[in-house]
Each structure stands twice: as C-alpha cells, then as structure tokens.
Amino acid sequence: MTILSTFKAAALAAGIAFTIALPAAHADEQYFPLQSYRVGPYAAGGTGFFGGFIDYLNLINTRDGGVNGVKLTWSEAETQYEVERGVEAYERLKSNPNVAAWNPLSVGIAYAMIDRITADTVPLITINHGRTDSSDGRVFPYVFPLLLNPYSETSGIVNYIASKEGGLESLKGKKIAVLYHGSPYGKETIPIYELLAQKYGFELQQIEVPHPGNEQQSQWLAIRRAKPDYVVLRGWGVMNPVALKTAAKTGFPVDHIIGNVWSNSEEDAIPAGEAAKGYTAITTQASGAEYPVVQEIVKTIYDAGKGNLEDKKRIGSVYHNLGIVNGILNVEAIRIAQAKFGKRTLTGDEVRWGFEHLQLDPARVEALGAKGLFHSINVTWDNHEGNGYVTFQQWDGAKWNVVSDWIAPDWALLRPIIEKSSKAYAAEKGIKLRTAEDAETATN
Amino acid sequence: MSAIASDLPHSHFPARWAVTLALLAIAYVGVPLLGSSYLFEAILLPFLALSLAGVGLNILTGYAGQVSLGSAAFMAVGAFAAYNFNLRVDGLPLIASIVLAGFAAAAIGLVFGLPSLRLKGFYLAVSTLAAQFFVQWALTKFSWFSNDSASGVIDAPALSVAGFVFEGPVGRYYFALNVVAALTFLSYRLVNSQTGRNFIAVRDNETAARIIGVQVLKTKLLAFAVSSFIMGIAGVLWAFAYLRTVEPAGFNLDRSFQILFIVIIGGLASIRGAFFGAALIVVFPLLLSRLGSFLLGDVFDSGVLDMTQRIVLGVLIILFLILEPDGLVALWHRVRKRIGTALRRSRSQ
Numbered sequence: 184m185t186i187l188s189t190f191k192a193a194a195l196a197a198g199i200a201f202t203i204a205l206p207a208a209h210a211d212e213q214y215f216p217l218q219s220y221r222v223g224p225y226a227a228g229g230t231g232f233f234g235g236f237i238d239y240l241n242l243i244n245t246r247d248g249g250v251n252g253v254k255l256t257w258s259e260a261e262t263q264y265e266v267e268r269g270v271e272a273y274e275r276l277k278s279n280p281n282v283a284a285w286n287p288l289s290v291g292i293a294y295a296m297i298d299r300i301t302a303d304t305v306p307l308i309t310i311n312h313g314r315t316d317s318s319d320g321r322v323f324p325y326v327f328p329l330l331l332n333p334y335s336e337t338s339g340i341v342n343y344i345a346s347k348e349g350g351l352e353s354l355k356g357k358k359i360a361v362l363y364h365g366s367p368y369g370k371e372t373i374p375i376y377e378l379l380a381q382k383y384g385f386e387l388q389q390i391e392v393p394h395p396g397n398e399q400q401s402q403w404l405a406i407r408r409a410k411p412d413y414v415v416l417r418g419w420g421v422m423n424p425v426a427l428k429t430a431a432k433t434g435f436p437v438d439h440i441i442g443n444v445w446s447n448s449e450e451d452a453i454p455a456g457e458a459a460k461g462y463t464a465i466t467t468q469a470s471g472a473e474y475p476v477v478q479e480i481v482k483t484i485y486d487a488g489k490g491n492l493e494d495k496k497r498i499g500s501v502y503h504n505l506g507i508v509n510g511i512l513n514v515e516a517i518r519i520a521q522a523k524f525g526k527r528t529l530t531g532d533e534v535r536w537g538f539e540h541l542q543l544d545p546a547r548v549e550a551l552g553a554k555g556l557f558h559s560i561n562v563t564w565d566n567h568e569g570n571g572y573v574t575f576q577q578w579d580g581a582k583w584n585v586v587s588d589w590i591a592p593d594w595a596l597l598r599p600i601i602e603k604s605s606k607a608y609a610a611e612k613g614i615k616l617r618t619a620e621d622a623e624t625a626t627n
Numbered sequence: 628m629s630a631i632a633s634d635l636p637h638s639h640f641p642a643r644w645a646v647t648l649a650l651l652a653i654a655y656v657g658v659p660l661l662g663s664s665y666l667f668e669a670i671l672l673p674f675l676a677l678s679l680a681g682v683g684l685n686i687l688t689g690y691a692g693q694v695s696l697g698s699a700a701f702m703a704v705g706a707f708a709a710y711n712f713n714l715r716v717d718g719l720p721l722i723a724s725i726v727l728a729g730f731a732a733a734a735i736g737l738v739f740g741l742p743s744l745r746l747k748g749f750y751l752a753v754s755t756l757a758a759q760f761f762v763q764w765a766l767t768k769f770s771w772f773s774n775d776s777a778s779g780v781i782d783a784p785a786l787s788v789a790g791f792v793f794e795g796p797v798g799r800y801y802f803a804l805n806v807v808a809a810l811t812f813l814s815y816r817l818v819n820s821q822t823g824r825n826f827i828a829v830r831d832n833e834t835a836a837r838i839i840g841v842q843v844l845k846t847k848l849l850a851f852a853v854s855s856f857i858m859g860i861a862g863v864l865w866a867f868a869y870l871r872t873v874e875p876a877g878f879n880l881d882r883s884f885q886i887l888f889i890v891i892i893g894g895l896a897s898i899r900g901a902f903f904g905a906a907l908i909v910v911f912p913l914l915l916s917r918l919g920s921f922l923l924g925d926v927f928d929s930g931v932l933d934m935t936q937r938i939v940l941g942v943l944i945i946l947f948l949i950l951e952p953d954g955l956v957a958l959w960h961r962v963r964k965r966i967g968t969a970l971r972r973s974r975s976q
Contacts, residue, residue: 219929220930220931221928221929221930221931221933222933226930257761259920259928259929260916260920260929261916261930261933263933264945266870266872266874266876266877267673267869267870270870274668274669275664278663278665282772290780291780291872291874291876294815294872294874295870298782298871299871313864339936365767366876367780367874367876372782391767392759394876404691407811429774491928502765553960600738611782612782
C-alpha cells in the first residue's frame with residue numbers, strides 16, 4: 184500500500200508542478216491548439232487531417248521562417264472524437280498564449296465549444312463540416328465552416344446526380360436514399376434533403392446507421408427493398424467501407440452510390456477492395472501528390488525526416504490534402520490579418536478579422552502552389568463559409584480520378600434557409616445581429 | 628462490511644460533522660479563490676456530476692444490492708427531460724424543471740426496475756442494459772426530444788435561479804456544488820433511516836428481510852426510483868453545468884461502466900466512496916495524460932501516448948482492486964485510524 188501511496192503522491196506532485204509551469208509567452212509566435220484524434224474508430228481521418236495540417240505549418244516555418252517572421256507553434260491533445268475529451272483538451276490547451284484558431288474536426292466538439300470560444304473571442308474553424316447556420320457571420324462571429332457547409336455539400340451532390348440524369352427536371356420521380364451516420368454530423372443534413380426532395384420532386388428515404396457503423400445488414404436490406412436510383416453515403420470512418428461491402432453483398436450497383444465529403448478518402452475505399460471500384464464521391468480538394476505545395480512538403484519536410492504521417496504512401500491522400508488546404512486557409516488568414524494589424528503575434532479577434540477577409544481567387548491559389556488542389560474561397564464578414572467549389576472523383580481500384588468540373592452549389596437557394604435557422608438561434612440566445620462595422624474592429 | 632457500519636451515526640458525531648463542514652468551506656470559499664478555469668471546467672464540474680451519479684448508483688447497487696448497467700440512460704433521461712420541461716412549459720423555473728426531470732428519470736427507473744422483482748445478479752444487469760440501449764435509441768429516433776434540432780445536439784439553457792444567473796466556470800461550479808451538496812445530504816439521511824436499513828436488509832438476505840417484515844418488492848422499487856432520481860439530476864448537471872450541450876451519444880454504455888467503476892473503486896455502500904471513486908476516475912486519466920505528454924510528448928505522437936495511458940490505467944486499477952478490494956473508502960478509514968492512534972500516542976507521552 185505504501186508503494187501505491189508514494190506513487191500517487193509523486194504523480195499528484197508532478198501533475199501540480201506542470202499545471203503551474205505554463206510555457207512562457209515568446210515574442211512573435213502564433214500557436215495552434217490541436218484537439219486531434221489518432222486512436223479510436225476515426226483515427227484514419229484524424230491522423231491524415233492533422234498530419235497534413237502539421238506538415239503545412241512545418242513547411243511555412245522551415246521554408247519561410249514563419250508567416251512574415253512570426254513562427255507557428257502547436258501542440259496536440261487526444262480527443263478520440265469524444266465531446267468531453269474535446270472539452271477537456273480545449274480547457275487544457277487554451278492556457279497557452281497566442282492562440283490563433285481552433286480546428287477540432289468534430290461537429291460534436293465544435294458545438295460544445297461555440298459558447299466558449301465566443302467568450303474567448305478566438306476563431307473556431309470547422310472546414311467542410313460543422314453547424315450549417317454558423318455560415319451566418321452576423322450571428323456566429325467566431326465560427327467558420329470554411330469551404331463547404333453541410334447544406335452546400337447536399338446541394339452539390341443533388342446537382343451532380345441531376346447532371347447525370349440530364350438536368351434538375353429529370354429528378355422528378357427519381358428515388359434517392361441517404362444513408363447517414365448516427366451522430367450530430369450525420370443528422371445535420373436531414374432537413375435540407377427533405378427540402379430539396381420537395382423542390383425537385385424526387386422521392387427520399389433517409390436511413391440512420393448507428394455509430395460507429397460496422398454492422399449495416401438491415402439498412403441495406405431496406406435499401407434493396409426500396410430500390411432507389413441513387414444512394415448517398417453520408418458516412419464517417421469505418422462506416423464507409425462497411426457500407427460499400429454490404430452494398431456489393433446485397434447487389435446494389437456501386438457506381439450509383441455517391442459519397443459525401445467525409446466518405447471520400449482512400450481510407451474509405453481501399454478496405455472495401457473490389458466493392459469500391461466505380462464508387463464516386465464529392466470533394467473540395469483533389470487527391471494526389473502532384474500539386475506543387477504537396478511536392479514542396481515532400482521535399483522540405485518528408486525528405487528531412489520530419490513528416491507527420493507514419494505511412495508515406497498516405498502523402499497526397501484526401502485527408503492529408505484536406506489538412507494541407509486547412510493549413511493554407513489558416514496561414515493565409517493570419518497573413519491577411521497581419522497586413523492590417525502589423526507583422527506580429529495577433530490576438531484571436533485579429534485572426535478572426537483575417538478569416539473574414541480570407542479571399543483567395545484562383546490566381547492566388549496558384550501562387551500558393553495549390554492550383555487544382557482546391558478552387559478558391561471568398562469569406563466575408565457575414566458569409567463564413569466562403570463559397571467553396573466542389574468536384575467529384577471516382578475510385579478506380581487504386582486511386583481517385585476527377586470526373587467532373589468544379590461545381591458551384593446553389594448558394595442563393597440555401598442562404599435564406601441558413602438565415603432563418605441562425606436568426607432563430609439568435610432569438611433563442613438573445614444575440615444581437617452583428618453589422619459590417621462591428622466586424623471591422625478587432626480587440627488587441 | 629465495515630464501510631456500512633462507519634456510515635451509521637455513532638459517538639464521534641460532532642467531530643464527523645466538523646470534517647464535513649470544513650470540506651464544504653473549502654469547496655465554497657477556498658477553491659473558487661484559488662482555482663483556474665481549467666480546474667473548474669475540466670476537473671471539478673465532471674467530478675461533481677459523476678460523484679452525484681455515483682451516489683445514485685451506490686444507493687441502488689451498494690446499499691440495496693441491485694446491479695445496474697443503465698446508469699447513463701437515467702442520466703440521459705434527466706438531461707433531456709430537464710431540457711424539454713424548460714423549453715415547453717412557459718414560466719417554469721429552472722429548479723422546478725430539474726426536479727421534474729429527476730421524477731421523470733425515477734419513473735423510467737421504476738419501469739426498468741420491475742424485472743428486479745424476478746431477476747438477480749447478472750440477469751438483472753442484463754435487463755438494466757436494456758434501459759441503456761432503449762433510452763439512447765428513443766432519444767435518437769424521436770427528434771421531438773431534441774426539439775427537432777438538425778443535428779440532434781441541443782444547447783443548454785442559462786442556469787438561472789430566482790433571477791440570479793450562474794454564469795462562467797465558477798458560477799456553474801457553485802450551481803453544481805449546491806445541487807450535489809443538497810442531494811448528498813438527503814442521500815445520507817436516507818441511507819441512515821429505516822428505509823436505508825431496509826435496503827441493506829434486502830441486499831444481505833432477501834428471505835430474512837421478508838421474515839422480519841420488510842416489504843421486499845416495495846423496497847427494491849423504491850431503491851430504483853431514488854437512485855434514478857439522483858442519476859437523472861446528475862445527468863442534468865453533466866449536460867447543463869459541465870458540457871453545456873446535450874447529445875444522446877454522450878450517455879452511452881461507456882458512461883454506465885464508468886459510473887459502476889466509480890462505485891466499485893470508491894467503495895460499495897458508502898456515500899463518501901462515490902466521491903473518492905469519481906475523483907480517481909476523473910483526475911487520474913488526466914494526470915496520466917499530462918504526465919505522458921509532458922515527459923514523452925516530443926518522442927511519441929498523442930495516439931501512442933493515449934494507448935499507453937489506457938494500459939497503465941487498466942493495470943493500476945487491477946492492482947488497486949487486488950490490494951484494496953473494499954475500495955478507496957477502506958483506505959481512507961485505515962489512514963484515519965493510523966492518524967488517530969498516532970495522535971493518541973503523542974498525547975499520552
């Protein structure tokens with residue numbers, strides 16, 4: 184017993200010691216707290232995304248010496264994609280100085296953080312996911328569902344199906360089934376699919392797969408009975424390969440399954456083997472290592488043995504490239520904010536200003552070495568999504584091939600729905616709508 | 628069962644209350660003066676919510692001897708019921724919503740407690756497991772429970788009582804502390820009353836209890852109701868005071884096991900044990916994780932560290948249970964006894 188108590192005392196003392204010994208603030212540094220997940224059912228997404236993000240931050244430090252001389256720093260805390268671990272990680276990491284922005288890559292954790300980061304005035308980035316109505320910057324000043332919010336994704340997928348069928352009019356009478364992940368992320372698009380079904384007159388069936396989704400026999404039997412023309416796979420992690428395999432078993436044609444933006448990676452297709460051949464999925468960033476920025480990461484970071492991915496074959500994969508694009512967006516927001524506030528460490532609110540002026544046209548994207556990797560972004564103070572473009576890629580058994588142009592979702596159709604939802608939130612929470620002038624000032 | 632005896636009133640009454648009062652004084656005055664927001668948000672709030680859930684389960688499992696694996700389900704019922712009462716009944720004070728939520732959880736607890744009249748031990752554990760799956764399924768399936776919110780995640784309302792709003796980490800800590808202190812006091816009174824003794828009688832020998840005139844069926848159902856009531860309110864604290872967001876996935880089977888471990892590690896049939904157990908379950912993984920990332924953070928990535936922590940934590944719990952099967956509370960008694968003897972010795976010299 185004495186050994187145990189001694190050990191406990193020692194652990195406690197050590198714990199107290201480094202809780203107190205916070206890292207001292209250094210001049211000209213910008214810190215990224217990373218609530219990453221490298222274990223658990225979603226580790227493939229977590230390691231790829233945070234690997235790409237860290238690789239890009241590393242590239243900026245090594246190649247450019249930081250952003251205009253301001254060094255980028257980061258540290259990780261494991262969340263396993265669980266909300267309470269994410270909250271603990273948030274509380275742990277936020278004590279570090281010079282926080283630039285949060286990137287939890289989890290809808291559940293992001294939801295729990297909205298009140299907290301708004302009080303802290305630090306941006307929260309939910310690239311390609313998140314709470315759709317947080318696109319309305321008037322109500323959510325610090326939340327940024329960059330590139331593609333879930334409604335835009337839905338609109339993009341429906342438009343793509345329409346283009347395959349010969350226009351939006353031909354959707355009438357067609358049958359679409361949506362297989363969604365039983366989580367806040369998965370359910371986010373239920374109302375918008377219903378609305379689009381009404382608008383275009385297609386028949387809709389939405390089927391839930393309980394987390395984590397490694398058993399889908401009954402769902403695919405229901406699909407087989409309903410015989411839909413298309414199945415939209417709104418999955419995450421292990422649910423995706425299982426869906427593709429079960430589809431093959433129940434005889435549903437794989438080229439009529441359209442994956443959403445979190446069902447579009449190599450990690451989803453490879454485990455499904457033959458069953459994934461011909462599977463198509465939406466993406467905001469193409470896969471492949473041929474883009475100049477990815478090549479520079481290989482040259483500068485991986486050849487020096489400092490790469491974050493353990494498996495070098497994953498360089499240029501969908502998740503890795505998403506992490507790189509996320510890195511580009513975060514870094515450019517800092518660069519834009521520095522142009523206004525000075526080349527120094529910025530406050531969270533100043534970085535928020537940077538994100539609200541994050542306008543990268545195709546020419547700027549090319550200058551960043553990312554032409555073809557992603558299209559463009561145009562964030563403003565009230566549009567926190569930034570009108571990202573999407574493209575579709577098909578799995579040939581070994582790699583993804585782009586099979587469409589860059590497609591614009593129907594933003595004009597979606598904006599009023601988003602505003603309705605955000606206004607309801609503002610009324611419930613007693614939030615006053617922000618104006619363009621409010622957004623121009625930033626506290627330092 | 629020394630743990631039970633020590634929880635019954637005895638001759639050192641004033642001294643025992645002095646310790647409790649001192650602890651409360653520290654909790655109410657000392658901690659808020661010294662603590663950081665990390666301490667409140669990441670340690671004390673989950674600790675308070677899980678301690679209360681532990682107290683609830685201890686009444687059922689520790690005192691009345693009915694094994695339950697549905698604790699998180701009753702917490703979920705509490706959290707969602709409080710949210711819906713608060714949302715749908717105009718002008719209902721938050722405190723009333725919370726109490727009603729407790730009763731809603733108690734009602735569900737009664738329903739799932741019915742099998743206990745026939746089943747025992749492992750069989751009962753399996754039937755309470757049904758509560759776990761059923762409640763989570765129902766809350767996910769019927770979006771009415773989450774007010775048809777798109778993602779099924781709901782925002783917690785402001786914690787206001789009679790016009791005063793408990794805001795910020797410290798405010799929410801006070802709110803949770805008040806609730807936990809009040810319910811713990813009531814639980815303490817309950818287990819020391821005739822009803823509490825009936826619980827123990829049913830646990831130790833059902834037939835004997837029946838012979839001396841305890842109404843076994845009523846006692847069992849009462850234990851389920853009281854325990855679910857407390858766990859329901861613990862669920863409200865977890866969702867409203869700690870996470871500030873409510874989603875069914877947060878109340879999964881893992882959480883039920885976590886609460887069961889709190890009770891076992893802390894010590895069965897001891898109110899105090901629930902607090903010890905919760906402290907260990909909440910704080911120990913955090914200390915390990917910080918120690919790990921502090922010492923080895925540069926060498927391994929966070930995934931490897933996390934896996935290692937799980938192994939270390941599992942081994943430590945097994946070791947602990949072998950060395951101290953009566954739980955942390957037994958350890959505490961031994962320490963106190965030693966200090967007492969040492970004091971007496973020094974006085975007599």
